[in-house]
Amino acid sequence: MGLRPVDxxxxxxxxxQLVRNYEAAGILPPAPRSDTGYRQxxxxxxxxLLTYRALYPGFGAETATEIMRAVHNxxxxxxxxxxxxxxxxxxxxxxxxxxxxEALGALAAEYVDEQPGAGPSLLVGELAHRLGIRTSALxxxxxxxxxxxxxxxxxxxxxxxxxxxxxxxxxxxxRQGRYYFEQIKPVLDGLRRTGSTDALRTxxxxxxxxxxxxxxxxxxxxxxxxxxxxxxxxxASAPTALAQ
Numbered sequence: 001m002g003l004r005p006v007d008x009x010x011x012x013x014x015x016x017q018l019v020r021n022y023e024a025a026g027i028l029p030p031a032p033r034s035d036t037g038y039r040q041x042x043x044x045x046x047x048x049l050l051t052y053r054a055l056y057p058g059f060g061a062e063t064a065t066e067i068m069r070a071v072h073n074x075x076x077x078x079x080x081x082x083x084x085x086x087x088x089x090x091x092x093x094x095x096x097x098x099x100x101x102e103a104l105g106a107l108a109a110e111y112v113d114e115q116p117g118a119g120p121s122l123l124v125g126e127l128a129h130r131l132g133i134r135t136s137a138l139x140x141x142x143x144x145x146x147x148x149x150x151x152x153x154x155x156x157x158x159x160x161x162x163x164x165x166x167x168x169x170x171x172x173x174x175r176q177g178r179y180y181f182e183q184i185k186p187v188l189d190g191l192r193r194t195g196s197t198d199a200l201r202t203x204x205x206x207x208x209x210x211x212x213x214x215x216x217x218x219x220x221x222x223x224x225x226x227x228x229x230x231x232x233x234x235x236a237s238a239p240t241a242l243a244q
Contacts, residue, residue: 002032002040012049019049026069027052047231048072051224058217059086067225076229083222090218093178094211100177101204107170108197121150121159130165131172138168144181146171146188179203 005016012019022028023039028048031039048068055064063086070078128135138158141147147167149158160168167188174184183203190199 002034002042003045005039005041008041008046008049011046012053014053022049022052025065026072027065028068029072044231047224047228051221051228054224055221058214058219058221059083064221071225071229071232079225079229083218083225087218090211090214094208097177097204097207097211100173104170104173104200104204105197107166107173108191108200121161122165124149124158124160127160127165127168131168133172137175141168141171141181144185146181146184174203177207179207 005019008019009016019028020039023031028041028045031041031045034040048071052064052068055067059067059082063082067079067082070076070082122130124135124138128138138147138160142149142158147160147164149160149164151157152159170188170191171184174187183206186199187203190196
């Protein structure tokens, strides 16, 4: 007797509607219907569901879905390429975090060892061009309380002095490392108040720990993916073996 959507949902701890959504998205292989029109799932659907749920934390919904579709379409090479690409992307993030750590350390030293270099203040467009970002990003950082540029009398144009330019460089590097505003604010506060880099070191350590968690999740998902692919290969070869 086939399994019902509710049976799969209970196995994975999700809703029955989500099970149906997974089938519609190609995450699960198509389910045959009973004479009365009800879906009838089997062990292969349970395995596919659990595999996707294991892939999701490490690879994300989009990549995990593409991997499952490739497997169900018999395109193992594509599935392997998607896995490799995800690991390569994470490796690049690790390298970026290392590079940002070194660069941020040098910038943070300016708070302790010396005052920001003298120089003319910059307009919002000039600072955005120097950093290679949009002016809207600087306005968002200001709205989040990360930057506080002065205003020109009369025109009210924003002006970024050497300290604001230095802060904007730090914010930009942290944002490139995918740090959230709530992680960046204590870094800037510590540097501004006491020159302390404790919050900066904590933020970088948290980022590296997040990389490690993602790697572990990828390994867990890949293990179930290997079992799924191997089971499919065995099922495909079974009729040939019987014929012999």
